[in-house]
Amino acid sequence: MKTKLPILYSFRRCPYAMRARLALQSSNQQCELREIILRDKPESMLDASPKGTVPVLLLPDGTVLEESLDIMLWALNRHDPQGWLSPDAGSLDEMLTLIKHCETDFKPHLDRYKYPNRYEDVDALEQRDIAENFLIKLEALLNRSGYLFGPSPSLADMALAPFIRQFSKVDPDWFARLNYPSVQKWLTEFLDSPIFRAILKKYPRWESGDRETLFPENEPH
Structure with a gap:
């Protein structure tokens, strides 16, 4: 059956x-x-x-x-x-905390940067600059071992990468000029990965x- x-x-x-x-x-x-x-x-x-x-x-x-x-x-x-739930560095709780930060400290500003006309009295570039602060946090984590919580992808990487992708696509030229080499490399590897190609x-x-x-x-x- x-x-x-x-x-x-x-x-x-x-x-x-x-x-x-x-x-x-x-x-x-x-x-x-x-x-x-x-x-x-x-x-x-x-x-x-x-x-x-x-x-x-x-x-x-x-x-x-x-x-x-x-x-x-x-x-x-x-x-x-x-x-993905058992990273080499950190714990599930630490990953969930970072994901929460993405949703509260990054995503609202990403939305106002990408869709400023949906909100009142919003300066898209100001919102972009605030959102960029989250990349500083990611750059520091990625500098340790290539991924957010160790040398291989984890729940946190996969939960955050789609939103960093969205951020990068609003103004690709501006994003490409940013001085976050670890974030750039991490995002490129995600976009080129077989799993991302499969789900897209x-x-x-x-x-x-x-x-x-x-x-x-x-x-x-």
Whole structure:
């Protein structure tokens, strides 16, 4: 008898959705992928998660995970072949603290830099300069061993890289001139990695009645 799979509502370019797909890809936790368009969200997604943001993971038992970090931890706690939850330097709590700093000290300013017209009385360049302070913290961590918590990628690297990517793409020329060589190298390696290329694959928009799309595409663990 076929086992019912979790259902993942996702949007390819959203950094939060990227986080979830990275962990699902790494842990080889297969799900039914439903690629959506944010301006036209399906009712089935809104029924499961009325707040209407991606990613949303609907588990077979009816549990709804609607935070990207919760989805990452769910997948990696089931299977973590690359040891993302067990870094060589630091602890899970330290990684979660850094991720929290990204979400509170960096992401709000990134949003105001990237989308200044969505906010009142916002100077985009001022917001960019404030956001840049977070890169100083990352540069210091990366200078130690190449990744944020040791010589190999961890949960923190994969949870933060999609947002640094987003920051870099607002003004690529300006970002390329920044004097953060370790951050630049780390981001380039992430963008060139097989796992990032795998999760950035384009899928057609999901509509009710469509044949299921499996993600990741390889056989599940």
